[in-house]
Amino acid sequence: MSKNIDLTQEGIQVKRSCCFFCHQNCGVLAYVKDGRILEIEGDPNNPTNQGALCCRGNIALKHLDHPARVNYPLKRKGKRGSGEWERISWDQALDEIAAKLDQIRNEFGAEAVTTAGGTQRTDDWARRRFMNLYGSPNGFHNAHLCWIPTFMVETAIYGWCxxxxxxxxxxxxxxxxxxxxxxxxxxxxxxxxxxxxxxxxxxxxxxxxxxxxxxxxxxxxxxxxxxxxxxxxxxxxxxxxxxxxxxxxxxxxxxxxxxxxxxxxxxxxxxxxxxxxxxxxxxxxxxxxxxxxxxxxxxxxxxxxxxxxxxxxxxxxxxxxxxxxxxxxxxxxLTGPSKEFITDEEMEANEWLPEEQKAKQIGSDRYKITSWPGYGKIAQLCKDVWGKAPTAEWMCEAHPPSVYRAILTGEPYPVKALLVSATNPVNSYGESLQVLEALRKVDFLVTCEYWMTPSSMLSDYVLPIAGALERPTFHSVYGCSDFVIATQRAIQPMYERRTDFDFWRDLGIRLGQAEMWPWETLEEANYYRIYPLGYGVSSYDEFVEKVFYHFPEREYYKYGRIGFATPSRRVELVSSTLAELGYPSMPTYIGPAENENDDPDLAEKFPLVLTTGGGFMPFHHSEHFQIEELRFLRYEPYMDINPTTADKLGIKDGDWVWIETERGRIKQKANLTQGIHPRVIVTQRGWWYPEREACEPELGGCLESNTNVLTSVADKDCDPIGGSWANRGLLCRVYKVESSTITSGSNGKDGK
Ligand code: SF4
CATH class of the missing domain: 3.40.228.10 (Dimethylsulfoxide Reductase, domain 2)
Structure with a gap:
């Protein structure tokens, strides 16, 4: 309990909330008075973090009311990317967006509308429900790079991940x-x-x-x-x-x-x-x-x-x-899905998406395990054995690079609208130059966001979204675990922020989906989901306060009772499901997308091997670069290079260097370390500069140090099974930036 707050003060409430600045969903206790959060601390009773918070979690109050937050619905006034905005009401925004989506559906088909979602800080099932009822199969995340192909391949082999x-x-x-x-x-x-x-x-x-x-x-x-x-x-x-x-x-x-x-x-x-x-x-x-x-x-x-x-x-x-x-x-x-609470998949209304629309999912003709052809087969096996299927949101999505290409080329069909929810595609998706062009070109771009990011800068509408302390969170590992940890809003959303659930529901109601959205609030929906657990509570908040989490009794060796969810009901060391989908039934060696053995000429030009790096503190993906306390910890981007290699290239510790692949170049500062092989370069991901201008052509310096400029989404470099594109193991070269000022660089293929 807080050492700084006098809990005997009249009107103090302690709310059991959470942090979603990364996937861990640590528990947070928020001390609230008169609708204002006085202080937060780690929740000692949350089984995930047991009271601890990292440096990101500790700045949650800065995030909550940071001056750079988007707090009101905004509509573009000038040219796209001009940085000119008009404040409008939610009703006006939703009416106009709904009218445009209706028009697109009538002219081009529902599949012409796509959505991109962020990582575990949005209401995923609500987005999926909206899209299924609207009739489009084309939602996506960065799922293909993050666990989802693993989940699906493993489920094909032994019936769950x-x-x-x-x-x-x-x-x-x-x-x-x-x-x-x-x-x-x-x-x-x-x-x-x-x-x-x-x-x-x-x-x-x-x-x-x-x-x-x-x-x-x-x-x-x-x-x-x-x-x-x-x-x-x-x-x-x-x-x-x-x-x-x-x-x-x-x-x-x-x-x-x-x-x-x-x-x-x-x-x-x-x-x-x-x-x-x-x-x-x-x-x-x-x-x-x-x-x-x-x-x-x-x-x-x-x-x-x-x-x-x-x-x-x-x-x-x-x-x-x-x-x-x-x-x-x-x-x-192999936990399987929850038998006890209503899972994400059961909230998604997947059965409402017609088969002919499922068949139009972009990329599903090639990357079958992570789209309807593979998901449909595997979901049915799971239902047969476990009684329920894994969530379709994440596990069954359009292939993002193919969607961006469709925006640019009109192939396989025109894509006219992109609805973005708490993600920054320019910095998060492969081959950023292509993504940036797609965002500039798409007819209709709507972004639900906390911040003005390089991607929201290009939007037609930017809508303010509630953060972790302002919404209830139902944590069940993307809807695929058998447990739930339930947390509550510490306060109602500040300013005119709303949850994603509110956005999708209100938009759905305007597009004729009213009967399918019986829950007026996210708490009502969550209560519906936990009700079958049988704790006898009368509201979701009561569940959070009295029960908090539900872990079923652990049962080992479940396969002895129910078998594995595969066609043979055994672990398939030779996979019939992969074979049926047209893939090798056993893993066969293929080299990395670019490598010195298969392409020695390329390796001569680009002699080093690049990995675009994993997560690093204090940022998360492309987030938190606005927050001063975190930038104090890392003000500039750093790439790791072995001292022997650096010495040969005339690079000293702290020099700005160009890192270049066939797709383009970026600059980061050199961090000399013995901790990597002399032929390997490790870059930091996500970087952009919110302190720069929030309009064209600067767009927050979104390309300058952005590792996704270097990655490859060419079909030949994508995994033929799951569609992952190449972020790691690519060939690159490194050389010193002559002028070491951070603002003077240029990017791309112009060779400057
Ligand atoms: S950012 Fe830190 S405090 Fe927040 S969920 Fe992740 S590990 Fe926990």
Whole structure:
């Protein structure tokens, strides 16, 4: 309880709210008087953070009422991007937006309207519900880069994604392309505690990260070579007889075929591809397989590797299966969806989207596992076995680069409107120059936002959205967990902010969906969702205050009772679902999107290997650059370069340098570190400069240091299974910026 607030003061309320400045959704206690928050602190009773808040969480009050927040609905006055705005009412904004969407649907079909959403700070099911009822299959997030292909590939193989790591009795944790030391404070704290009790930690990461510093074994692989490493681990585990014979005999199909398939993928074969010593590869495989139970913690590195991503996540999934580290105590758990509360999927109204509209989902002809062809098949298997399906929002989306291309080219059909919700596409999506052109070109652009971002600067309407302290949050891991942690608004939204739920509902009502939105507030909808839990409460707020969270009793080895949600009801080491979708049934080696072996000419021009980097404190994706207290911690962007390489290039610590790929160039400052290979460059992502002009041509300096300028979304560089585009393992070159002022640079392919 707060040391600074006198709780005996009359009128003080303590509200159980949360932080959603990253995916952890830490609990926050807010001390409220007369509708104003006096102070916040970490909620000691929240099972996620147990009272702790990181530096981002601690600035929540700055975020709440920052002078740069968008607080009223705005309509563009001048030319697009001119920075001239007119304040209007919500009613006017919603009436005009609804009229335009109706017109687009009549002229071009509902599929001409698309939506882009941010990460776990929007009301996802409400957006999906609106889009399904409107008739468009074309919603998307950065889902293809972040867990979703992993979820779907793993679900194809063993019927659910084992994202719940049961660490308490684990003996070995593999952190594969994941650095909670920088991106997940509560998780890192747990690992530190478990290490004291003997947990072995393997870190697979090109960079010597905060988490690597705690590891028993660090495997600094070439960025993008995860597939080669996973195949070699399968080879070692199977051919050295380290697999779980009983689990394979009783629960799997296809072991002999898999064994033959990986026979030639030896550590010696993988060594030149991964830049790892074969003995180090063996040591890692043995450590994971012989210290049971064990876990492989998912990270986004594989999801972001483009071409080999789907095969790599497939191979990584098989490692769990052949070692029997599935749904056993201390292993990775197949929780399945909640049987008890109403899931996101059940709120989405997916059954209302006609089949002919599902077939129009952009990208679904190529990237089937993350769109209706694959999702539909897998969702049905899940319903047959678990009784419910994973959420369609995130798991079943349009392919974002293909949507931006459709805006620019009219192929496969015209896309006329983009509704953006708490995301900044120019800085968040691959090949930023293409995204920027698409946002400049799209006929109708509406953004629901906290800030004036480079993307909202180009919008026709910018609508003010409520933050974490101003809305109830129903945390159930994108609607795919069997538990819920429920938090409440600390205060009603300030100024004229509203929740996304309000936006989608009010827009839906104007477009003839009134009967489908029976809940007037998000609390009413959440109450409907938790009611089946049977706690006997009369409102959602009462649930938060008296119950707070619901974790079902843990049941291990559920497959013994219900089987796995695959066609054979077993773990499919040879996947029939992937084969039916036209993909390899076993993972086969493909090189990274750009690499020195397949394209030596390109490697001569671009001799270094780029990874566009993971999360780093104190920012999150492209967020929080406005907040002075966080910019004090990092005022400028830094890229990591080995001192040997820097020396050869005449680069000193702190110099501004250009980083260039075939797509363009950006500049960041050099951070000389021995913690990466001399051939690897690691950049920071998300950077833009809110202190710059909020209009064309500056647009907050959105291209200058933005790593997405460097990435590739070309179809040839995308994962053919899940559609991930290439953020990592690309070829690049680095050279010093002659003029070291931050404002003098230019970008792109102009060669300046
Ligand atoms: S930003 Fe920090 S406090 Fe907020 S949810 Fe993430 S880890 Fe928790």
């Amino acid at each position: 084992p994202f719940e790591t049961d660490l308490t009795s684990s003996r070995c944790l593999v952190q594969w392309g994941h650095n909670p030391g920088a991106s997940g404070m509560p998780e890192m704290r747990g690992i530190n505690d478990l290490k004291q009790k003997g947990l072995k930690v393997i870190v697979i990461d090109p960079k010597f990260t905060e988490t690597a510093s705690k590891a028993d074994l660090w495997l600094p692989l070439r960025p993008g070579s995860d597939l080669a490493l996973a195949l070699a681990w399968l080879n070692v585990i199977i051919w050295e007889g380290l697999y779980d014979a009983a689990f394979i005999e009783n629960c799997c199909v296809g072991f002999n075929e898999l064994a033959q398939h990986v026979k030639d993928y030896t550590p010696e074969w993988a060594a030149p591809l991964t830049w790892l010593d074969p003995e180090l590869i063996r040591e890692g495989a043995r450590m994971y397989a012989t210290n049971k139970p064990g876990n492989i913690q998912w990270g986004v590195a594989i999801d972001q590797s483009g071409t080999p991503a789907g095969a790599a996540m497939h191979a990584r999934a098989l490692l769990r299966a052949v070692t029997g580290n599935l749904d056993a105590p201390g292993s990775d758990l």
